Amino acid sequence: MMGTQLKKNPNQSQLNPNWANLQQRLKSHGPKPSRRSNDPESESTKSILGKRKERSNAEPSDSGVCTNPLNPVNGDFSITDAVAMDCEMVGVGQGNKSALGRVTVINKWGNVIYDEFVRPVEHVVDFRTQISGIRPRDLKKAKDFRIVQKRVAELIKGRILVGHALRNDFKALLLSHPKKDVRDTSEYQPFLREGYKRALRHLAAEFLNVEIQNGEHCPIEDARAAMLLYQKNRRQWEKQAKDQRRLKQKREKRKPKEKPRDGPLES
Template sequence: MKKPKQTQLNPNWLQLQQKLNDSKASRSFKTSDKVTPESILGKRKERPDEESNDSQINPLTPVNNDSSLTDAVAMDCEMVGVGQGNKSALGRVTLVNKWGNVIYDEFVRPMERVVDFRTKISGIRPRDLRKAKDFWTAQKKVSELINGRILVGHALSNDFKALLLSHPKKDIRDTSEYQPFLRSSSRRALRHLAAEHLGVQIQTGEHCPIEDARAAMLLYQRHKKEWEKSIKDQFRLKQKQRKSKQKKKHKIEEASNANHVEIES
């Protein structure tokens, strides 16, 4: 038997078919090469970056730009050394509102000669006090700003001493004295409270009074409901104790008057 003749293809058709096959193979290779690293692995690599950016948001950053005077303000002061260096004097005072925006921040020139700027802690340098506010001007302004308002801060007794000011006890919210913040009845540093309750690191080097005031205010805001309730409970307890003492005093006076009447009769 004769073998069937093989049909010969047109040379032009063979060339076209070869080009089409090469083109398909090329597209297949490029597609698989691009999809794997860019569309799959690439997306996986982006997720940790997005999460890390979110975790880096500082809670002390104000949520708005409103610098108005609010019903509650936080204060922090930085001190310098005068006299023999062991005596503290006001070197800078800062006030922020309830959102953490600065409403007053001034360097203050002490009445006595500064012998220790305590820069490692205070962050104050000689150049900062050359054009600073005089003490009495700063004191008057702070007094006006805190008058009639809730004052938040940490160890505020030190700030009051430096400012030669006082404030009604009922309007003071001191984070160093708030019972839930104490440990074994001992006061804790503001940086420890900020790390534990706010998840932020402060005072790692030179102190920033703006940052410290914001930390104190945020601690207060996050515990405001419980804090204010404890203040009201303390006030009611004191009122109850005061009334009880007055009743006892009244009874003693009545008994004493009755005895005088009996003796006279």
Template sequence: MGTKLKKNSNKLQLNPNWAVLQKSLSDHGRRPSKHSVDHSETLTTSILGKRKERSDSKPGDSQSSTNNPLTPVNDDFSLTDAVAMDCEMVGVGQGNRSALGRVTLVNKWGNVIFDEFVRPIERVVDFRTQISGIRPRDLRKAKDFSMVQKKVAEFIKGRILVGHALRNDLKALLLSHPKNDKRDTSEYPPFQRQGHRSALRHLAASFLNVEIQSGEHCPVEDARAAMLLYEKNRKDWEKLVKDQIRLKQKQKKRKPKKKTKQGDDLHDNDATTAT
């Protein structure tokens, strides 16, 4: 009896550190259940996930939609008070004359409201693919020029038209637009360097920190860049336009003074003398 008690007491007096070690060894050998969660793995994944979302891309790097300023911020495709337009040209005649090959319109948020390939009236001899991005297959089912011209005219009527070198786009469309309603990024004084016009890709790099036109031109991207340049400077730009309009109106109101002829003065003096 005394011997049994002695054995039991020795068992109860097991070193606690040894018990902890035995438990950890048994847990290590046990296979985890399907529903068990490895908290260390979860923590590692969350930390790495945050690092992955962080982007330090530069204008020359490939940009995701999350940090590209040209990506629309909403899904509103309504026709707004300002629309931006960009056109791509193809070569006709002997290839030295330009004809409309594609036209794109975006609203003030950069969402596309019109984008069509156009079948020129004349035969295309140079698709200028390296710049225009247009290929023969794109024009096989393209819209007729007259239909596209009519639709564009409806979209821009009574609205602010934004773009770069708009005179070329409007010339290709055989359309006109009121000067006071045009916002051309190639003509806005703060965008010019020593009085010289800058290319749209240079403006996008300098003012938007984004690279465009590195290869084939994308009219959607170009129109969005022009619109964003306008929206970022809209307040000052509109003030400049209003000041210019006000100055022209003042100049028109000023009536030039009539110059009296010397012969008329002599005639008046003779009449006074005779009286």
């Protein structure tokens, strides 16, 4: 009998005692239950966050967040059908004569397509830094006036030109532009107050709810403000411009043609 039992379990006598003790302990204690949190909500939250990383740069909610309306709306730097221009001046001569120190041109999206410091023909005696933001170092490597003038003329040719008090810019650039293509925010009727022109910063505060020109002027910011004022009123503005052109044409047609004067009688 005993011989038969030994044949059935030949490895029993060779079993490692440590292994036997471990098996015995596992049988007596049973499998250990997995640890679970007592809070089911925290459990589900951990499992969800474990599947994806938290977004540290998540977009803020719309409530309580104010974005600057003067920021460009896209990355399009093409030369559009309408452009805005702004110039900053420096003092030459006795200091009371203005000369071009910087010119900026932006497209209708608010992106800068030209921005250059300009070296005036005459010697600069007043940089007017508190207003112009121009410093002596800015004009050390500035471009020659004639080069800038030519480039600006190319950019605005055949396009609607937007700006504020553009007559000052034209005077500094020694350029002109067809009146039918000029959209000047200082002259637009709905922007006037009791018939008087208003500063660009006041128009920006009232119609755009944004503050500009607090200290040194930025021509990029000023050009964007003028362009945004135009874009917000473009439909009405263009209709008004069209009506004015028609009225001008009618008046010209009504004007009687002057008859040629007879020459002096010969004796």
